[in-house]
Amino acid sequence: MDIYNENRRFISILSDYGFKATFGNEADTTFLKKALQALIDSSIPIKLVEFVKNDISAITIDSRSGIYDIACVDENENHFIVEMQLSEYPEFIQRMKFYVLHRFNTLVKKGEYKFENLPRIYCIGILAKSIFSQITDYHNIAILRNSKNETIDDQMSFVTVELDKFKKKQTEVTTDLDKLIYTMQNLHKVTETSQFPTFWNEDWLKKAISELDIRNMTPEQKLAYEMAISANALAVKNESKKIQEAREAENLAVKTETIMNALSMELTLEQSAKLANVSIDFVLSVQKQLTGE
CATH class of the missing domain: 1.10.10 (Arc Repressor Mutant, subunit A)
Incomplete structure (x- = not known):
């Protein structure tokens, strides 16, 4: 997946820079609020999102696989952890459990070890490569259920999006989730605004796309993007070296x-x-x- 190409007009949301400029945009959370609502499959709009420090690692770059982590809370005290994974990671669900349980323990400690009225935690993993070989759906939400599919507890939700399973064409895109995934897959391939699907004019996507338009960048933003490209190239080189040595x-x-x-x-x-x-x-x-x- 070629997401770093200096000759393209739009930066991929899947890139380190693109993810931070959209999901991690603290100055304008319009895109993030709508994206989170779509990812957790909620009919209730999110009115406010506040970024919080991730107790494991704040918004960071994982030099091995180009990952940004973000953590935020909405107006109802729902906690969200969003993580992008570009390389193959079959055990990614174990990593998600680690993050959720760490956040759960943190909340329990802050509540002086009381378990009532705990806020909900959503751990969202957006994956370029599939991790569930037996599941065909590209979007899955998992909570604690019994063998009869009855809900035991929904305080913790694990949300996964496997991008390579999404095969819809532009004319088949209807939901906000599909619009989000389609944008992730295709924005960096577009060269002119005349190629935009109509839904890219929706406010939440329009604002995100504007942040990813290289022509709109300030000199400082261009420098940050070029540094991200350089860091990614170095990471890929190091990873290739490790693979070769192995x-x-x-x-x-x-x-x-x-x-x-x-x-x-x-x-x-x-x-x-x-x-x-x-x-x-x-x-x-x-x-x-x-x-x-």
Whole structure:
């Protein structure tokens, strides 16, 4: 997913800069309020959103995968944690549980360990890659239920959006959630406003798109965006290096095990080297490990 391209007019919401400029825009929360309402599938508009310090990490960049975390509270004391995940993360739901339980414990402590009237906590994960192979829906909300699908407790909600499962065309987009996801997937591909779908003229999306229009940027904003691109490129390079090193280590382990098995079967040094496709010197080094020399 190419979300960083200096030649495009609009910055992707999925990028570090784009996510902070929209979801994390403290100066204007119009987009955030509407997006949260859509993500939690609520018919009740959110009137006020106040950003709060995330007790685990505030609005931060995860250099390994380009993640921004935001935490906020609405006028009814509902707590929201929103996290974007671009790279593959099969265990992402475990991470969500960690954040929610940490926030739950924080609220209990602040209430002097009282459990009544606790505010609701919504942990929202927006994922570029799917994590639920057995679930076809791109949007899921999970609460505590019994085997008969009866609600046990809804104080904590886990909301996931798997972007790669969203296949709707522009003409099929009707709900605010679909408008949000479609915008995430396609804004950075558009070059001119004449290509805008009609719903991009809605106030909440229009304001977000304006923040992502490179032509509207001040010199300071452009500098911040270029620094984000640079940081992302470095992160990708470091991640690629780690992957390559891991592959090399795995390949070395396989070859070493192959040689050990070959030598235990009393194959010659030459035969072992040929079997593992390595040099005689490498076979000798493995033989020394086996003999403890």
